[in-house]
Amino acid sequence: xxxxxxxxxxxxxxxxxxxxxxxxxxxxxxxxxxxxxxxxxxxxxxxxxxxxxxxxxxxxxxxxxxxxxxxxxxxxxxxxxxxxxxxxxxxxxxxxxxxxxxxxxxxxxxxxxxxxxxxxxxxxxxxxxxxxxxxxxxxxxxxxxxxxxxxxxxxxxxxxxxxxxxxxxxxxxxxxxxxxxxxxxxxxxxxxxxxxxxxxxxxxxxxxxxxxxxxxxxxxxxxxxxxxxxxxxxxxxxxxxxxxxxxxxxxxxxxxxxxxxxxxxxxxxxxxxxxxxxxxxxxxxxxxxxxxxxxxxxxxxxxxxxxxxxxxxxxxxxxxxxxxxxxxxxxxxxxxxxxxxxxxxxxxxxxxxxxxxxxxxxxxxxxxxxxxxxxxxxxxxxxxxxxxxxxxxxxxxxxxxxxxxxxxxxxxxxxxxxxxxxxxxxxxxxxxxxxxxxxxxxxxxxxxxxxxxxxxxxxxxxxxxxxxxxxxxxxxxxxxxxxxxxxxxxxxxxxxxxxxxxxxxxxxxxxxxxxxxxxxxxxxxxxxxxxxxxxxxxxxxxxxxxxxxxxxxxxxxxxxxxxxxxxxxxxxxxxxxxxxxxxx
Amino acid sequence: xxxxxxxxxxxxxxxxxxxxxxxxxxxxxxxxxxxxxxxxxxxxxxxxxxxxxxxxxxxxxxxxxxxxxxxxxxxxxxxxxxxxxxxxxxxxxxxxxxxxxxxxxxxxxxxxxxxxxxxxxxxxxxxxxxxxxxxxxxxxxxxxxxxxxxxxxxxxxxxxxxxxxxxxxxxxxxxxxxxxxxxxxxxxxxxxxxxxxxxxxxxxxxxxxxx
Numbered sequence: 001x002x003x004x005x006x007x008x009x010x011x012x013x014x015x016x017x018x019x020x021x022x023x024x025x026x027x028x029x030x031x032x033x034x035x036x037x038x039x040x041x042x043x044x045x046x047x048x049x050x051x052x053x054x055x056x057x058x059x060x061x062x063x064x065x066x067x068x069x070x071x072x073x074x075x076x077x078x079x080x081x082x083x084x085x086x087x088x089x090x091x092x093x094x095x096x097x098x099x100x101x102x103x104x105x106x107x108x109x110x111x112x113x114x115x116x117x118x119x120x121x122x123x124x125x126x127x128x129x130x131x132x133x134x135x136x137x138x139x140x141x142x143x144x145x146x147x148x149x150x151x152x153x154x155x156x157x158x159x160x161x162x163x164x165x166x167x168x169x170x171x172x173x174x175x176x177x178x179x180x181x182x183x184x185x186x187x188x189x190x191x192x193x194x195x196x197x198x199x200x201x202x203x204x205x206x207x208x209x210x211x212x213x214x215x216x217x218x219x220x221x222x223x224x225x226x227x228x229x230x231x232x233x234x235x236x237x238x239x240x241x242x243x244x245x246x247x248x249x250x251x252x253x254x255x256x257x258x259x260x261x262x263x264x265x266x267x268x269x270x271x272x273x274x275x276x277x278x279x280x281x282x283x284x285x286x287x288x289x290x291x292x293x294x295x296x297x298x299x300x301x302x303x304x305x306x307x308x309x310x311x312x313x314x315x316x317x318x319x320x321x322x323x324x325x326x327x328x329x330x331x332x333x334x335x336x337x338x339x340x341x342x343x344x345x346x347x348x349x350x351x352x353x354x355x356x357x358x359x360x361x362x363x364x365x366x367x368x369x370x371x372x373x374x375x376x377x378x379x380x381x382x383x384x385x386x387x388x389x390x391x392x393x394x395x396x397x398x399x400x401x402x403x404x405x406x407x408x409x410x411x412x413x414x415x416x417x418x419x420x421x422x423x424x425x426x427x428x429x430x431x432x433x434x435x436x437x438x439x440x441x442x443x444x445x446x447x448x449x450x451x452x453x454x455x456x457x458x459x460x461x462x463x464x465x466x467x468x469x470x471x472x473x474x475x476x477x478x479x480x481x482x483x484x485x486x487x488x489x490x491x492x493x494x495x496x497x498x499x500x501x502x503x504x505x506x507x508x509x510x511x512x513x514x515x516x517x518x519x520x521x522x523x524x525x526x527x528x529x530x531x532x533x534x535x536x537x538x539x540x541x542x543x544x545x546x547x548x549x550x551x552x553x554x555x556x557x558x559x560x561x562x563x564x565x566x567x568x569x570x571x572x573x574x575x576x577x578x579x580x581x582x583x584x
Numbered sequence: 585x586x587x588x589x590x591x592x593x594x595x596x597x598x599x600x601x602x603x604x605x606x607x608x609x610x611x612x613x614x615x616x617x618x619x620x621x622x623x624x625x626x627x628x629x630x631x632x633x634x635x636x637x638x639x640x641x642x643x644x645x646x647x648x649x650x651x652x653x654x655x656x657x658x659x660x661x662x663x664x665x666x667x668x669x670x671x672x673x674x675x676x677x678x679x680x681x682x683x684x685x686x687x688x689x690x691x692x693x694x695x696x697x698x699x700x701x702x703x704x705x706x707x708x709x710x711x712x713x714x715x716x717x718x719x720x721x722x723x724x725x726x727x728x729x730x731x732x733x734x735x736x737x738x739x740x741x742x743x744x745x746x747x748x749x750x751x752x753x754x755x756x757x758x759x760x761x762x763x764x765x766x767x768x769x770x771x772x773x774x775x776x777x778x779x780x781x782x783x784x785x786x787x788x789x790x791x792x793x794x795x
Binding site: 230252 | 616617619620623624628630631632638639650651653723724727734738
């Protein structure tokens with residue numbers, strides 16, 4: 001590392017609370033986000049296991065169900081209402097507190113400033129507030145389980161009228177649903193604060209020589225994700241305010257006239273549930289890219305590093321990220337084909353949806369191009385990056401089917417959709433997080449993760465998620481409806497139930513395999529082999545500083561960048577990689 | 585980095601000292617923290633625009649949906665409030681011009697005036713809401729009144745933030761603590777205030793023409 005201008009570094013705060021709790025350090029905040037997401041992912045996964053178990057053993061009496069939910073599981077048998085509340089909370093926790101939180105706010109907070117050569121984010125106090133607001137949002141969300149009536153039933157999309165009419169609509173639709181809306185509003189505010197920081201930091205705090213076209217693709221993906229979050233969460237916040245007023249102040253934004261709920265005619269009039277759907281999905285579709293773009297950035301970074309080749313078509317990759325982000329704002333209607341819309345609108349949304357396949361395909365081909373002819377190192381981090389590409393392709397292809405109105409009318413309320421979005425938005429993004437964890441763990445904690453445990457965990461998880469979610473596509477084609485708590489009363493479902501049983505056991509085994517990850521994570525933090533500065537022989541700036549980094553990242557020095565982020569196997573170079581800060 | 589807006593307002597150490605070569609990758613050694621603050625403000629404004637755009641598009645969708653829309657009569661005090669807000673923006677610009685010319689007493693006078701007018705606007709909005717209530721028009725009376733209260737409240741919440749920023753600078757100025765490092769705070773507070781001005785004029789047009 002050369003070409004440094006040396007300056008005195010900042011002093012780290014010495015008090016425990018200022019250093020680890022209300023910290024202004026982007027690295028600590030990044031780790032806080034990471035562990036918040038880790039807690040959330042296990043909570044969300046636990047809920048999904050309960051649902052899957054109930055689905056295949058609906059009559060089994062489970063004593064502790066009743067302990068946890070005396071009303072919702074009286075006699076140890078889960079009611080459909082409890083099932084729906086688990087469904088709602090699973091989706092909400094996974095989408096907001098895992099997929100939105102870990103890849104962007106976790107890894108992004110930790111590594112964006114370091115990768116661009118800055119000491120911290122542009123607005124550290126805002127950064128701290130953003131994390132603690134997210135934490136508060138999670139507390140409020142989880143509190144919904146413990147209030148009278150329990151957690152809401154209306155799904156992570158909270159469609160009115162169900163979400164807007166209050167306790168009359170069922171258990172969970174009282175205080176539980178109100179807490180849900182408050183939590184999402186707080187989360188939206190936190191995300192906006194985070195987005196402001198990411199955008200200002202990327203634009204204005206890059207070190208000398210770090211032009212936009214020398215940014216690692218991780219930084220590009222965090223930057224574009226922040227823009228999506230900025231524009232999307234503001235709209236979700238507005239929608240949440242209107243929903244809250246419908247629930248609590250008697251307004252009629254989303255509630256139509258003449259609505260009869262539980263034999264009572266409501267006094268609301270003139271509103272439109274479709275209005276909520278438009279507002280929600282204007283946020284909701286970009287949210288898919290908020291979840292997946294950081295994974296794309298990590299995959300690009302790792303494929304190049306571990307194939308020892310420059311990323312294939314760097315500029316094309318940047319334009320593809322921008323293209324996906326831009327087009328993502330014009331396709332929300334494809335979530336609403338079933339809700340009813342002018343066929344011409346549906347056609348426009350469909351064509352625009354298909355067009356996202358172009359930048360997505362550019363990225364996929366470029367990843368394959370990067371691998372082609374490379375000297376691939378199959379470390380665990382790389383395996384998860386390859387797994388990400390596989391899952392992205394698998395989940396993306398089924399999206400082409402769903403983007404066509406004629407097919408979506410059939411598939412929309414079936415397990416085909418469940419399989420699709422779990423592949424693309426759920427496990428692909430989570431594989432991106434696993435890849436990021438194995439790749440950056442040495443830098444974050446100063447120790448290496450165990451490769452053997454990592455590989456066992458990877459293969460079990462990779463096979464496991466395909467075993468869970470691939471059959472869902474076939475079930476969907478066979479007409480298996482989604483959101484049902486129990487299929488035993490449907491004759492046509494009889495022959496499909498063994499598939500559900502298979503998926504449930506695959507889910508239980510895959511979830512069990514995650515214990516290996518947790519053991520590896522905790523054990524490696526304490527006993528793992530000491531990490532060198534640059535264990536992967538990578539090129540970006542985080543690998544020029546100690547593991548873990550000092551408080552102000554570059555110890556008072558400020559790097560100067562002379563190279564692109566992926567200069568591997570450059571002919572004539574003394575090593576097979578050139579660090580970004582190496583002399584020109 | 586004492587004296588910078590990043591340090592003073594948001595506790596920043598993200599922006600480096602002014603001679604380190606930081607700042608947008610171009611090697612420009614000056615103004616990185618000022619630029620970050622201005623970028624942060626522009627990004628915040630983009631989020632606010634999206635918030636009001638979402639409310640406004642809902643306004644038009646809801647207005648076209650059914651026959652229960654009854655235009656909300658605009659309380660006359662809103663026109664006075666509009667004048668107060670525009671005057672406060674003009675006062676802010678006069679204050680900034682005074683600051684550039686080194687006329688600190690004039691700056692204090694104009695800035696205090698603008699802050700006071702901002703607070704007056706908020707008081708005027710409260711009176712407008714009371715007048716509507718006295719006329720039997722509440723949040724849930726009909727969709728037009730619902731949007732009127734939602735939009736004016738959303739604007740008032742923004743304005744509360746703006747008045748707080750203006751008040752902070754005013755106190756700093758009156759305590760003779762408004763050093764050169766706080767010029768950025770002066771500028772971004774003023775830009776934010778003008779933005780709220782523009783949003784308010786847009787809202788008045790919306791209420792006046794589509795009610």
